[in-house]
Amino acid sequence: MSWIPQVAGSGFDVDNLPLGIFVADGRARPGVAIGSYVCDLDALVRGELLDEPALAGAQTLNAFLAAGRARWSALRARLQSLFTDATGEERAAVEDALIARTSVRMQLPIAVRDYVDFYSSIEHATNVGKLFRPDNPILPNYRYVPIGYHGRASTIVVDGTPIARPTGQRKLPDAYAPVVGPAQMLDFELELAFLTGGPDTAHGHAVPIDAVRDHVYGYVLLDDWSARDIQAWEYQPLGPFLSKSFATSISPWVVSLDALEPFRVANRAIDPAPLPYLQPRDDWAYDIDLEVALQTAAMRARGEAPATISRTNFRHMYWNVAQQFAHMTSNGSIVGAGDLFGTGTISGSEPGTYGSLIELTRRGAEPLVLPGGERRAFLEDGDTVILRAVAVAGDRRVSFGEVRGTVG
């Protein structure tokens, strides 16, 4: 139990301790979220309350992520101790390092070196596959290969960054040639993403799946903004490109695997059984509640709260993080600090649990009706999309916070 006020039940108790990079007084530095505060880790290192050189003067978490699991655990244990047991001068120093989170601006937690997006919800792949290939929604490779592709690292942006509607080519179904203009089918995708660390893996070395835990630090929320009309026309044969590369938003606070440990649940049983290099001994599924909320400009003008348009859970993913990591390095690729891996859109099997508008509205054929009567097939300018995640078990509550972006 923390001595910091109003921490219990906030989702940012001492069992969460997500890390991020905040800006206050014009200076970016690492912090940890605790209750409604950010605690300035650079100040704690300078004040010698923490012994973690990778955080001193850091403007990204990359060096700390590279430091590896032993140091991740040591930092977590030390912070838990400071936030629960500190007394006297130590406690006063921690109090001095607390800043209201509402008064700081968050930056990207890492400098992204490479960004990969997977496609790991078979429900999402089925829903979208039916729209693009009605007779053949799930391709034969899906149940063997954790399908993924590289996205654009330099357009990963943090929560709150405005999202400019992309222009591009789209081809109408009955037209021979495409037209160019602003995307008409702009969508979000509800995802989590994992951040890796430890020393870089060696070129040519496949990481065994049971060693993956040492390479994964934790998770953020990710919104893989997608222009469906551009995507449908461009994606064959080399995959999505400009339909995705204009922006990808992530939440600022990185929730560690350690914080999520109480929410691990049994791996999904999949048939056929995964190939041996994709069979983890441990459980890698997580019971994490996810939701998507939408607020239009008109709702905002009326002072109306964002409306929840989807609720789902992370536990049902077909491919898990250990399988994704093992697959990624199976060809000898180097992975380490700075790599960001999206899970792919997280959808359940029922309407109302889908992680994108193209699924929720059946490619626009069944628009959502929002409170107040507005209809949405796809996103319109002024719309704000908010993704949220929280893991709950009894009294425990570990929050990811949110990632939001306003279109236009």
Add this chain to the structure above:
Amino acid sequence: MSWIPQVAGSGFDVDNLPLGIFVADGRARPGVAIGSYVCDLDALVRGELLDEPALAGAQTLNAFLAAGRARWSALRARLQSLFTDATGEERAAVEDALIARTSVRMQLPIAVRDYVDFYSSIEHATNVGKLFRPDNPILPNYRYVPIGYHGRASTIVVDGTPIARPTGQRKLPDAYAPVVGPAQMLDFELELAFLTGGPDTAHGHAVPIDAVRDHVYGYVLLDDWSARDIQAWEYQPLGPFLSKSFATSISPWVVSLDALEPFRVANRAIDPAPLPYLQPRDDWAYDIDLEVALQTAAMRARGEAPATISRTNFRHMYWNVAQQFAHMTSNGSIVGAGDLFGTGTISGSEPGTYGSLIELTRRGAEPLVLPGGERRAFLEDGDTVILRAVAVAGDRRVSFGEVRGTVG
């Protein structure tokens, strides 16, 4: 005419002046290739013979590329002057900065931020399309969209880096399930790649095609190593992933657009005409001769030179660099220093002009017969692949040098 010996006809005369990062005495720094030398640009800046702060103490060319076209031109003009007109103390200082290229090691010229690979030879797309989709080799979007996708930036490696054969899933034609093992159909791809610079483009801003020249610094050779068996099984629906991400090699010397100016030729006439945002006023095709050479371990043991297995030219590409750049930013993506763009495999229309083994051997059905009698359907361990490029017009000769890699 340079006062430096044996520069004329070397391909590295004062009209070339490619930049790179070399290591000598354990220290990486920028240099320019001239004749058989590298000239140490860090030394010239420190000695106040050059006024280019972005090169001082630099271990990549990123800052110099970000500096923009006016400073690129100023550096080129100053180096041409020093290498042709310098006398007295200046000439002595330049002489002191010359190091034999054979005695230095080259590094990557830039820290790669994002890597995109295009697919811009319609001959290559047709040849490969026929193998994967005999009835439908060129998809309807090809003649409208400069197809591209993101590759893995952190596995871009420099000339000479050993290439570990990747392991992965492959599915035999008559099998239901895939097997896992070392790739059996390892291939090269002959490409050029362009490096961009100037200030980052603005998010949401499309660069007009006639402004592209200010954003492109120059070219290198690129070998897009590809495991065809992994690729065939994994690439649907999101594109190539592990079949490419294990390694991509580039040549160390960046040849500027200015050096290639005399080799510009008329754009390929394409039908249908490109969409307006893809219609450049200027010519963006280049007459650059390309070749691929192969040396097996047995040939090396016999002291036999690499055998040329393909010769082609860059001038026939369907989509050019200006179109690629304009397309890339058409959706508002940010592009700047650190971005690397592969052209895609460069193939002509005749056998012997193809830029990959899958084309040269028709997916292995017609193996190459090498001098000495060895046969190659795909690459075997110990094989060295060498890509070379040179632009020739009369007495002018601008060399790219080469990029090589040995498998296994």
